[in-house]
Amino acid sequence: MRVGLYGGSFNPAHGGHAHVAETALARLGLDRVIWLVSPQNPLKGVSETAPLALRLAGAARRARGAAMIVSDAESRMGARYSVDTVRRLKARFPGVRFVWIMGADSLASLHFWRDWRGLIRALPLAIVARPRFTLTSLNSPAARRFADARLPESAARRLAVARPPAWLYLTGRWDFSASTALRNSP
Numbered sequence: 389m390r391v392g393l394y395g396g397s398f399n400p401a402h403g404g405h406a407h408v409a410e411t412a413l414a415r416l417g418l419d420r421v422i423w424l425v426s427p428q429n430p431l432k433g434v435s436e437t438a439p440l441a442l443r444l445a446g447a448a449r450r451a452r453g454a455a456m457i458v459s460d461a462e463s464r465m466g467a468r469y470s471v472d473t474v475r476r477l478k479a480r481f482p483g484v485r486f487v488w489i490m491g492a493d494s495l496a497s498l499h500f501w502r503d504w505r506g507l508i509r510a511l512p513l514a515i516v517a518r519p520r521f522t523l524t525s526l527n528s529p530a531a532r533r534f535a536d537a538r539l540p541e542s543a544a545r546r547l548a549v550a551r552p553p554a555w556l557y558l559t560g561r562w563d564f565s566a567s568t569a570l571r572n573s574p
Contacts, residue, residue, distance in 0.1 A: 392409070394421055424461060471506045539555065
């Protein structure tokens with residue numbers, strides 16, 4: 389089974405999140421995409437994050453189809469960091485081929501994540517293009533550090549079986565939705 393892990397605050401979930409998940413599902417040939425709704429992003433303040441139940445409900449409204457699963461697994465596992473979540477899931481489900489899914493905006497800031505190098509070495513990554521982030525993401529410290537592990541976009545269907553570190557950048561239609569804009573709108 390090939391499963392995409394799509395972690396985030398989803399604060400709130402929007403069309404851009406759905407676009408990233410749907411693009412990864414289709415282009416990578418995944419069986420499932422699990423939206424891992426973070427109990428609290430360690431890089432963001434508690435006061436700016438909506439309650440987990442609201443964010444789970446919002447993600448559930450955006451994650452359409454049987455292949456999309458919205459989960460509070462990180463909260464139930466007590467995992468605070470993505471790398472810990474990945475390690476636990478891989479240990480619990482050794483036969484599953486996991487791929488980490490993120491928008492290009494997340495790749496641009498990946499070097500701020502706890503043990504980001506360990507995350508990249510733990511499983512393949514699929515980065516989906518997001519408006520205004522192509523240059524900053526592809527020139528980010530993480531992209532530069534693992535430039536030799538980047539696969540061509542044509543390898544998308546083989547990414548789940550690639551030996552990490554391995555990542556690719558998926559281009560295509562853009563969705564301009566952004567959580568920050570939605571939170572700041574009247």
